[in-house]
Amino acid sequence: MHMKIALLVTAAPHQENAWQALQFCRAALAGGHEVPRVFFYGDGAVHGNALLLPPQDEAHVTRDWQRLAGEHGIELVVCIAAALKRGVMDADTAQREEKSVANLAPGFVISGLGQLAEVMIEADRLVSFPG
Amino acid sequence: MHMKIALLVTAAPHQENAWQALQFCRAALAGGHEVPRVFFYGDGAVHGNALLLPPQDEAHVTRDWQRLAGEHGIELVVCIAAALKRGVMDADTAQREEKSVANLAPGFVISGLGQLAEVMIEADRLVSFPG
Amino acid sequence: MTTTLHIVHKLERGRLPGALRRSFASDDSLLLTGDAVYAALSDRRELPGHCHALGDAVRARGLLPQWPPEIPLIDHGGFVELCVRYDKSLSWG
């Protein structure tokens, strides 16, 4: 049965569950399912930080999400409130807050919790990956 | 008795223990002690992110550390390995890694674990604030 | 009434979380991931009949030699299938 499966990631990028979320998404796509959106909340918001640089012999989940999302049209949505508490900012907010730089990783968008509520309503499954 | 008291902060900025570390430092200075260095490690490395923007009615520990360190000559040292895993980068590293921006907060420096070992040796007390 | 896939990735002092045990209904299923895979060694008798574990988490931790054969190891494809088969999942954060 083909399903719409949305993901909620609240694990930080360096936690095991963040890596498991990525593998789950790959398997869901390989299984013929649609993954319309991954919502990054809580410590998961750090996924959207373009300056993450894990050790070279370890996983780089942000980079992997960018590739996967680009190939399959998945929306990578970072909650704005969670992001600001954790130092992730897009260009618009940086300008408004008079910060000289922004650091949202390409491929990610910043938005509100309504994007989570939407997939609660529309997706057939919501699978969550806490830290 | 006047002491050299160093701090190790591994709590993330939005955790209660991060706030307690700051209050502890203020009290140590008020009590006539010297705080030569605060070492930010683990999730504490996120303190060095210049783009942190907590809700306006809540504490902003990075900003408070910057002020306190400026007034009292405290070294705010962020561990480089912990910082890179969590998306905190100074200008030198950003250039080397071909990132277009850096986000280390002014007043913080990035260095290695040797800076922690040094205060283990030299400080009279090392008080740690885990997450 | 809906069925639930309980996904657990942390234990309490080597045991399944008490709240998970209390909330687990007879039609539900359990998936051990992350640090919860140790439950196959430390809390084996408390595991329900419907129980799987994520193979990569088990192999990474060196648990394969002692792994109890009654708990099937699955890959992420199997994880997705479980999520589809049960009405919903509950991740024990």
Add this chain to the structure above:
Amino acid sequence: MTTTLHIVHKLERGRLPGALRRSFASDDSLLLTGDAVYAALSDRRELPGHCHALGDAVRARGLLPQWPPEIPLIDHGGFVELCVRYDKSLSWG
């Protein structure tokens, strides 16, 4: 041999961590901070004689009305003094 100020900010299901209880020597002292201040209600009998709690953590959580008088509340100045008085501190992360 040195004395230790044990600083605890988390409990295990409402109780002091077992490892803390096992490691606590008779000359040591305990400071409750963060979520560990609930131990004054939920694990009162297990608290050692030398025990303090951080006042702001207690007041934030609404525990002042039921607070047991035998556990002194201290501010951060008192926290610093305890760190100076004991040879070292051990923060239970």
Add this chain to the structure above:
Amino acid sequence: MKHVLFIQHCAPYGSESPQEQIDALLVAATFGLRVALLFQDDGVWQLLSQQDGKQLERRTLGAQLQALELYDIHDLYVDAASLDERGLEVAELALPAKVLDEAGLQQLVAGHDLVLRF
């Protein structure tokens, strides 16, 4: 209309998780989802009255929970065993949450289309 259960399992102030779950619950309610809230494990401490987040330069979580009824959110539950483990009595709770035993917990989870506990 989908029914969503949020499970609060952390004490207030130690981490961001309780605040972030409340924020998610309120938005879900705004979007027309029917939401319920279960307090479990250290989450039961959220139900104490007289909280004052300002002591830690934080918002007061207890005050936000008090305001849930203004948003027409009345489905509040608390896990009996979590109260017992912590020596808490129902009379000490600031909100009228329904106390659930094991059978009640299982029915609650089975009766919802989505359950979030992060």
Add this chain to the structure above:
Amino acid sequence: MKHVLFIQHCAPYGSESPQEQIDALLVAATFGLRVALLFQDDGVWQLLSQQDGKQLERRTLGAQLQALELYDIHDLYVDAASLDERGLEVAELALPAKVLDEAGLQQLVAGHDLVLRF
């Protein structure tokens, strides 16, 4: 020379904490501090052999622990009660850690100038 005790209390791979403690310990040893390592609570799982971090695209923690003796770090301890709680036997451990009861734990902590457990 100060004596520093590191306490590992987390299982490998679930979080960064074990790796970051090992890194800190190795640097402390390089700076001439005398270091000891205690495995406690879920930290005892670090002592299982046949770990393979590559399964999760991570470094293998067990392999790094095996290498401690190359750095002349031999003061390894394990909390007996933590083993008991998890049904682990000393014979299953990959490293020759000394098993401590309560009195042993208290002496270990009292015998060090600094103790880190984060």
